[in-house]
Amino acid sequence: MLALKLAYRNLMGAKLRTWLNMIVLSFAFLVIIWNKGILNGWDQEARRDTIEWEIGGGQYWHENYDPYDAFTIEESHGKISDATQNAITQGDLTPILISQATIYPEGRIQTVSLRGIDPEQKLLLMPTVNLESDMEEIPAMIGHRSARNYKLNIGDFVTVRWRDINGTFDAKEIQIVHIFKTNVSTLDNGVVWIPIDRLQDMMQMENEATILVTSQESGSIGSINGYEFKDHYFLLTEIREMIEMKSVGGSIMFIILMSLSMLAIFDTQVLSIFRRQKEIGTHIALGMTQRQVVALFTIEGAMHSILAAILAAVYGAPLLYIQAVNGWKMPSGTDDFGMTIAEIIYPAYSVGLVVGTTLLVLITTTIVSYIPSRRISKMKPTDAIRGKIQ
Amino acid sequence: MNNHALITTDNLIKKFPVGKGWFTALNKINLTINEGEFCGLVGPSGSGKTTLLNIIGSLDIPTEGDAHVLGQSISGLTIKKAAALRNHHLGFIFQTYNLLPVYTVYENVELPLLLLKMSANERKKAVLQSLEWVGLLDKIKSRPAQLSGGECQRVSIARAMVKQPKLVLADEPTANLDAKNSHNILKTMEKLNSELKTTFLFATHDEKVIQYLQRKISLDDGRVVSDESTSSH
Numbered sequence: 157m158l159a160l161k162l163a164y165r166n167l168m169g170a171k172l173r174t175w176l177n178m179i180v181l182s183f184a185f186l187v188i189i190w191n192k193g194i195l196n197g198w199d200q201e202a203r204r205d206t207i208e209w210e211i212g213g214g215q216y217w218h219e220n221y222d223p224y225d226a227f228t229i230e231e232s233h234g235k236i237s238d239a240t241q242n243a244i245t246q247g248d249l250t251p252i253l254i255s256q257a258t259i260y261p262e263g264r265i266q267t268v269s270l271r272g273i274d275p276e277q278k279l280l281l282m283p284t285v286n287l288e289s290d291m292e293e294i295p296a297m298i299g300h301r302s303a304r305n306y307k308l309n310i311g312d313f314v315t316v317r318w319r320d321i322n323g324t325f326d327a328k329e330i331q332i333v334h335i336f337k338t339n340v341s342t343l344d345n346g347v348v349w350i351p352i353d354r355l356q357d358m359m360q361m362e363n364e365a366t367i368l369v370t371s372q373e374s375g376s377i378g379s380i381n382g383y384e385f386k387d388h389y390f391l392l393t394e395i396r397e398m399i400e401m402k403s404v405g406g407s408i409m410f411i412i413l414m415s416l417s418m419l420a421i422f423d424t425q426v427l428s429i430f431r432r433q434k435e436i437g438t439h440i441a442l443g444m445t446q447r448q449v450v451a452l453f454t455i456e457g458a459m460h461s462i463l464a465a466i467l468a469a470v471y472g473a474p475l476l477y478i479q480a481v482n483g484w485k486m487p488s489g490t491d492d493f494g495m496t497i498a499e500i501i502y503p504a505y506s507v508g509l510v511v512g513t514t515l516l517v518l519i520t521t522t523i524v525s526y527i528p529s530r531r532i533s534k535m536k537p538t539d540a541i542r543g544k545i546q
Numbered sequence: 547m548n549n550h551a552l553i554t555t556d557n558l559i560k561k562f563p564v565g566k567g568w569f570t571a572l573n574k575i576n577l578t579i580n581e582g583e584f585c586g587l588v589g590p591s592g593s594g595k596t597t598l599l600n601i602i603g604s605l606d607i608p609t610e611g612d613a614h615v616l617g618q619s620i621s622g623l624t625i626k627k628a629a630a631l632r633n634h635h636l637g638f639i640f641q642t643y644n645l646l647p648v649y650t651v652y653e654n655v656e657l658p659l660l661l662l663k664m665s666a667n668e669r670k671k672a673v674l675q676s677l678e679w680v681g682l683l684d685k686i687k688s689r690p691a692q693l694s695g696g697e698c699q700r701v702s703i704a705r706a707m708v709k710q711p712k713l714v715l716a717d718e719p720t721a722n723l724d725a726k727n728s729h730n731i732l733k734t735m736e737k738l739n740s741e742l743k744t745t746f747l748f749a750t751h752d753e754k755v756i757q758y759l760q761r762k763i764s765l766d767d768g769r770v771v772s773d774e775s776t777s778s779h
Contacts, residue, residue, distance in 0.1 A: 440632075538605050
């Protein structure tokens with residue numbers, strides 16, 4: 157307690173030197189929290205969007221299905237059993253059938269993933285209700301990225317060509333009935349959505365599906381013959397790995413900032429011990445042991461981080477709050493990067509993030525302050541009193 | 547040991563390593579200083595005054611022999627016990643004042659009491675009393691850089707006296723002061739000695755100080771060459 161009081165007094169007395177260290181350190185605090193907050197916000201939004209739009213409570217994949225191997229698509233479909241159909245009827249599952257096709261927008265050949273989905277499904281946020289239609293042409297919806305790339309608008313007709321289960325090529329006109337906007341680019345880029353019953357007819361895959369999406373409430377409903385359940389951990393691997401990769405980048409910035417701050421504090425401590433030898437000797441003459449003086453100087457250095465945290469809270473909290481409310485608008489074109497990212501990222505700051513960052517900075521500062529302070533224990537008090545350089 | 551003896555030294559020897567050999571700074575010092583004395587170690591530079599003062603102040607230890615201060619053997623003190631002795635019973639006045647530059651006058655004087663863990667009220671009372679003794683009540687918010695040399699040394703005296711120690715050790719307290727300030731300082735210390743019965747031990751070669759001493763212990767080459775009591779100034 158005494159050391160804290162004296163350390164505070166010393167720091168307040170040092171004025172400009174203390175302020176400079178505090179400002180640098182508080183800036184490091186803010187950037188670390190902001191950076192982590194942005195990544196957390198992105199992570200949370202990406203996970204939420206992916207769950208709500210694409211994966212629900214998890215997916216059952218046909219045992220042959222491998223999204224990274226186009227050659228598996230032809231074999232990745234299986235019959236929907238009666239039990240599975242019951243689960244679909246009850247709203248616990250919704251089937252998706254996937255096949256490959258070619259479309260010819262403005263005469264150009266474009267390979268697409270043709271996906272059939274139940275227009276009445278409610279498990280996903282996909283606006284499939286737009287596919288409900290009695291028209292002779294096949295109603296189709298695409299994402300805004302595909303619409304931009306293929307130069308397609310609502311009402312446009314485009315020829316689609318596919319190969320059915322027997323390997324026979326066929327072609328038909330589809331009409332774009334809806335263009336949707338989603339942050340989940342895997343539902344958009346190169347994907348054309350049509351009603352599942354129409355795709356089953358086209359492919360001659362009556363009552364078959366490639367993927368069965370579960371509801372968020374039910375999750376896995378047990379084993380389904382011919383299908384393997386993929387949980388959130390598996391299905392969100394890409395997002396997790398991407399965020400981890402970004403975190404590494406953030407950590408490098410964090411290390412640079414921390415190094416600069418710690419260098420400032422280390423220099424201050426070294427200079428203090430060099431310049432304040434008389435003071436050290438006086439403390440000893442007044443009745444402190446060398447260990448107590450080492451503790452005093454260490455606490456003094458470490459206290460920079462506490463004061464910096466307070467300073468960061470004073471000017472940083474409003475800034476972080478404003479950003480949390482207004483978010484950070486991503487530059488145009490970001491949604492073409494092929495990863496799930498919102499137009500506006502809202503940083504997510506948690507108590508754990510703030511406390512964790514504060515503790516990390518406090519511990520690092522304490523260590524950096526202690527290293528030069530150890531010299532005091534080797535000083536001869538009689539020389540220190542005279543300010544004799546040791 | 548005499549009941550009234552505050553300090554005794556017994557064949558005290560202090561040697562410092564110099565190159566491959568040793569330099570004897572104090573050579574078989576035998577002294578007794580009683581409570582309430584106003585005495586000084588006098589002699590030229592290098593005679594061992596400050597070395598003896600440092601040992602008595604438990605800032606250093608003898609090479610051979612021993613010193614007893616308030617009944618405690620300096621050679622046998624642990625670092626903690628030596629610190630406790632200084633904390634509770636000793637006051638120091640230095641040639642260069644050794645005030646903490648970032649502290650105000652009040653905070654400088656308060657520091658020894660903080661180490662004694664006194665309550666805030668007791669501290670305030672003692673600090674103001676001490677500053678009143680040295681006539682600096684009007685400077686309590688000033689920092690050392692805003693004070694003259696004489697004022698700084700008076701703050702240093704107030705800091706040494708604030709806990710009303712048994713013994714005050716003053717190492718060349720007037721070396722950086724002019725004649726007028728020196729006399730003021732010495733009169734203040736003389737007054738505190740007579741009113742509070744605090745023992746003062748000086749290390750000095752300043753004639754201005756010497757004329758105030760009631761007892762003059764002369765050192766030369768690390769030996770006591772004379773020990774004479776004089777009439778009060």
